Amino acid sequence: MIRETRMKGKALFFWAILSPALALMVWLTAYPMLSVAVTSLQNYNYMTDTRSWVGLGNYGDILGDRLFLQSFRNTLVFCLGTTLVEVFLGIVLALVFYGDFRGKRTFMILAIFPMMLSTMVVCAVWKTLFHYDIGLLNYTLQSLGLERFGWLIDKNKALSSLALVDIWQWTPFSFIVIQAGLASVPAEIFEASLIDGASSRQRVFRITLPILRDQILLLALLRTIDTFKVFAKVYALTGGGPGNATETTSLFIYREAFSYFKFGRSSAASMITLAAVVLMSAFYLRKILKEE
Amino acid sequence: MAAYVAKKRGILFPLALASILFVTLFPIYWIIVTALKPSIENISPVPFLLPHNATLANFAALLSGGYLRNLLNSVFVTGASTLLSLVLALLAAYALCRYRFPFRLNQAFLIWIILAKMLPPVVLAVPIYEVFMKAKFLNSLWGLVLVYQVYTLPYCIWMLFGFVKSLPLEYEEAAEIDGASPLQVLGRIVLPLVRTGIVATAIFTVIVAWDEFLFAVLFIRSPELLTLPLVIVNFIGEFETLWGQLMAVGLLAALPVLLFSRIVYRHMSTAYALGLK
Numbered sequence: 001m002i003r004e005t006r007m008k009g010k011a012l013f014f015w016a017i018l019s020p021a022l023a024l025m026v027w028l029t030a031y032p033m034l035s036v037a038v039t040s041l042q043n044y045n046y047m048t049d050t051r052s053w054v055g056l057g058n059y060g061d062i063l064g065d066r067l068f069l070q071s072f073r074n075t076l077v078f079c080l081g082t083t084l085v086e087v088f089l090g091i092v093l094a095l096v097f098y099g100d101f102r103g104k105r106t107f108m109i110l111a112i113f114p115m116m117l118s119t120m121v122v123c124a125v126w127k128t129l130f131h132y133d134i135g136l137l138n139y140t141l142q143s144l145g146l147e148r149f150g151w152l153i154d155k156n157k158a159l160s161s162l163a164l165v166d167i168w169q170w171t172p173f174s175f176i177v178i179q180a181g182l183a184s185v186p187a188e189i190f191e192a193s194l195i196d197g198a199s200s201r202q203r204v205f206r207i208t209l210p211i212l213r214d215q216i217l218l219l220a221l222l223r224t225i226d227t228f229k230v231f232a233k234v235y236a237l238t239g240g241g242p243g244n245a246t247e248t249t250s251l252f253i254y255r256e257a258f259s260y261f262k263f264g265r266s267s268a269a270s271m272i273t274l275a276a277v278v279l280m281s282a283f284y285l286r287k288i289l290k291e292e
Numbered sequence: 293m294a295a296y297v298a299k300k301r302g303i304l305f306p307l308a309l310a311s312i313l314f315v316t317l318f319p320i321y322w323i324i325v326t327a328l329k330p331s332i333e334n335i336s337p338v339p340f341l342l343p344h345n346a347t348l349a350n351f352a353a354l355l356s357g358g359y360l361r362n363l364l365n366s367v368f369v370t371g372a373s374t375l376l377s378l379v380l381a382l383l384a385a386y387a388l389c390r391y392r393f394p395f396r397l398n399q400a401f402l403i404w405i406i407l408a409k410m411l412p413p414v415v416l417a418v419p420i421y422e423v424f425m426k427a428k429f430l431n432s433l434w435g436l437v438l439v440y441q442v443y444t445l446p447y448c449i450w451m452l453f454g455f456v457k458s459l460p461l462e463y464e465e466a467a468e469i470d471g472a473s474p475l476q477v478l479g480r481i482v483l484p485l486v487r488t489g490i491v492a493t494a495i496f497t498v499i500v501a502w503d504e505f506l507f508a509v510l511f512i513r514s515p516e517l518l519t520l521p522l523v524i525v526n527f528i529g530e531f532e533t534l535w536g537q538l539m540a541v542g543l544l545a546a547l548p549v550l551l552f553s554r555i556v557y558r559h560m561s562t563a564y565a566l567g568l569k
Contacts, residue, residue, distance in 0.1 A: 010391070010474060011391070013474045013475070014387040014390065014391035014393070014474075015387075015393075017383035017384065017386065017387045017478075018383070018384050018387035018388065018393070020380050020383065020384075021380040021381065021383065021384035021445060021449060022384070022401065024380065024438075024441055024445065025401075025404070025405055025408065025441075025445060025446070027423070028416070028420060028438075028439065028441060028442050029404075029405070029408040029411075029416060029442060030404070030408075031419065031423075032415075032416040032418075032419035032420050032423075033408075033411075033415075033416070035418075035419035035422075036415060036416070036418065036419060039418070039419075093312065096305075096308055097308075097309075101305075105557075107309065107313070108557055108561075109553050109554055109557050110313060110316065110317060111312065111313070111316055112553055112556065112557055112560075113316060113317065113320055113550060113553060114316060114319075114320075116499065116546075116549050116550050116552065116553050116556065117320070117546050117549070117550070118502060118503045118520070118521055118524075118545050118546065118549070119503055119505065119521070120503075120505060120520070120521040120524040120525055120542075120545065121323070121524065121542040121545050121546045122319075123524070123525075123528065124323075124524050124527070124528055124538050124539065124541075124542045125319045125320075125322055125323050125326075125539065125542065126319065127528055128322070128326065128535050128538075128539075129319065129322065133337065134335055134336070134337050134339065135339075136322070136339045139337075139338065139339050168315070168316075168319070172316070176557065176560050176561060177560070179561070180560060180561040180562070183561065225410050228412065229412040229413065229414075231412075231413075231414060231505070231506055232505040232506065232521070232525075235505070235509070235525065236524075236525050236528050236529075237528075249412070250412050250414045253412075253414050253415065253417075254414050254417070254506075257417065257418045258417075258421075258510065263418055266418060267418065270414070270415040270418075273412055273415060274411060274412075274415060277410060277411065277412065281410060
């Protein structure tokens with residue numbers, strides 16, 4: 001009897017300490033998700049606060065919207081491009097700086113500075129570096145006898161310039177993750193392959209990369225999810241321009257909702273974005289889980 | 293230990309080292325130099341690598357412009373949201389580790405919050421905006437503290453869940469036999485044991501909250517409530533070439549988190565090597 005009341009008291013205690021976090025997450029994520037799913041099927045008039053069902057009308061509308069398609073394409077290009085480059089550079093850097101050397105700790109700490117900065121600080125400094133007339137990059141190009149670059153104002157280059165900023169900021173993350181992975185592999189494995197006469201290319205492609213496969217995939221997953229959300233960089237550096245060259249889905253949803261108050265359309269666009277994120281994550285996770 | 297790809301003695305290795313450091317650090321150097329230059333030097337068509345007449349005028353302008361207030365806003369929002377997340381997350385993580393809730397709630401909740409963290413936050417923005425409008429949380433720093441839980445709470449729960457799970461049960465059982473209440477067990481036994489884990493978690497939370505932009509730009513209207521990222525974006529947008537002041541704000545926003553680099557490095561180089569598989 002005493003034991004039973006004690007068990008009950010414990011259950012009550014655990015429910016009590018879980019519930020604040022549970023309630024907050026339901027309120028801030030589960031409810032909004034449901035609300036977006038419902039609103040995507042409705043025509044919601046913000047001014048009169050009336051809703052009418054339109055079925056899949058918003059989805060048809062969005063999928064036929066050239067600006068949305070362009071924003072989706074830009075987001076994919078940005079996301080896959082930056083992820084690929086960041087992971088690749090991370091691997092190269094981790095291999096080059098493998099092992100111990102004097103000042104390695106200090107070097108690593110300095111090397112992760114970019115990812116420690118606020119995104120807005122990063123944007124601010126790159127905005128000045130990219131400036132067409134008085135930016136340092138164009139000045140350097142010109143003094144080398146080259147043409148000035150329209151970093152942020154040429155519609156064929158703006159998206160790549162944004163990618164460059166992301167790569168500068170986040171390659172350190174790939175670097176540190178891969179080098180931690182490499183450091184956890186016993187050095188004997190590499191030494192043994194050296195004695196067996198493996199060439200350095202063989203050692204990289206046949207031994208190191210397969211061992212680090214899961215870590216590399218997980219890193220790619222993290223970067224894909226993160227770069228797919230890109231908002232602050234675009235907002236601060238180009239505002240989606242020039243033209244629509246750097247419009248991304250986050251910016252599109254933001255504008256549909258908070259500039260044009262088209263909540264039905266913004267919700268449908270949100271659901272499509274969501275589906276894309278889930279699909280991409282499933283792709284990576286399946287690969288990660290397959291071998292185990 | 294054998295060198296992996298490159299020999300570390302030749303000329304190439306120090307060269308690689310130097311060029312990586314140059315690419316990494318130059319923009320940060322540029323922030324500092326630009327903040328120290330008088331505005332006339334910053335708009336010169338021939339940029340100088342060093343200020344000719346170094347000055348603190350940009351920082352003085354920030355002080356007289358009342359931007360100290362914005363720094364304090366950022367400090368408050370970051371501190372409060374980190375504290376709130378840590379408290380809620382420790383309670384939740386402990387419950388999830390030590391008690392099996394019905395309907396497989398343990399797994400469902402953990403998976404749900406990691407999914408929520410993967411979403412682009414703008415997807416949640418409209419409904420949250422509406423809810424906050426009704427609750428009068430818009431244009432308030434407390435509102436930001438609450439909404440930042442979308443980012444920070446899932447992360448803290450997952451991290452602390454890992455730390456609590458790795459604790460041996462014996463201490464808690466012993467305390468229980470001695471008649472300690474569950475709350476005492478949590479406060480006196482578990483809390484001290486996961487202290488280092490809490491510090492590591494807190495630092496990552498601080499970085500995220502310090503950096504947050506989307507909800508801040510949506511929720512905050514009054515100039516006196518702006519956080520530093522908003523001040524910076526306004527500077528970028530409105531005064532195209534007040535670069536000295538822009539970088540002075542940037543420096544204010546950069547320094548506090550840069551101080552954590554050592555701890556982040558130490559933590560990441562162990563966490564990712566062992567845990568995240």
